[in-house]
Amino acid sequence: MSLKSFHIVFVSFTFLMSLFFVLWSRLLAKDISTMTTAIGWCGIIGLILAPIYGVYFWRKSAKLIL
Numbered sequence: 001m002s003l004k005s006f007h008i009v010f011v012s013f014t015f016l017m018s019l020f021f022v023l024w025s026r027l028l029a030k031d032i033s034t035m036t037t038a039i040g041w042c043g044i045i046g047l048i049l050a051p052i053y054g055v056y057f058w059r060k061s062a063k064l065i066l
Contacts, residue, residue, distance in 0.1 A: 018046025
């Protein structure tokens with residue numbers, strides 16, 4: 001697996017983990033605390049930023065010759 005492919009897999013994994021954090025903090029958490037809310041907000045930020053970075057990296061890596 002090339003470094004480019006590994007990076008795309010890592011960004012996809014980051015997106016899925018962010019989705020899990022949001023779902024856990026909103027639906028599965030037993031108690032709603034400040035930390036649970038913070039984890040949920042970090043997950044939302046990850047859901048927004050991971051795809052943006054993934055598209056940016058995909059376009060940038062298409063121009064590189066490795």
